[in-house]
Amino acid sequence: QSVLTQPPSVSAAPGQKVTISCSGSSSNIGNNYVSWYQQFPGTAPKLLIYDNNKRPSGIPDRFSGSKSGTSATLGITGLQTGDEADYYCGTWDSSLSAGVFGGGTKLTVL
């Protein structure tokens, strides 16, 4: 059971928008920055969002992040079939003194 809770799967049509939620607590999301990762099968994860809403260079602005209280959200607009992947949220947990990840969300672009 992951410390951070994500929906197992989401789906949307090409061109549409999708959001992926990540729910935690005051010991993790509530008081620390959130990052988001994209992972294709058989490859290493890739950083999409850091510090709640910042994009590394090279990440298109179709990807956005936000945080409110003890929850965070990844938004993807203009969905493409190439966005089909697993998405993970991550943050620091001050009670555990350790990093934590969500269980991951599989995005299907119908």
Place this chain on the structure above:
Amino acid sequence: EVQLVQSGAEVKKPGESLRISCKGSGYSFTSYWITWVRQMPGKGLEWMGRIDPSDSYTNYSPSFQGHVTISVDKSISTAYLQWSSLKDSDTAMYYCARASGYGNDYWGQGNLVTVSS
């Protein structure tokens, strides 16, 4: 170019020891923590622990504390993850990543560890 290059796939028997490595290049190795992440077959990412290469200070997830050891040799820009006695349940892909602020921005290619009798 920032790179983290991990050592190759390993096949081990239960009870054996193992050390896998992660060599950083293209940046100041001692300026960024190195994180280790486990991914069991078909499962999600699990944060195992991290090390500060400048002073070898470590944090471990409670789930992994006492079962693995994270170390570093800053003279060769290499971090290590080691087990003294492997279990079948250690079969997984292991990734190292560079921790930058509040995100892991560069990742190694992964080490597949298979433990089987």
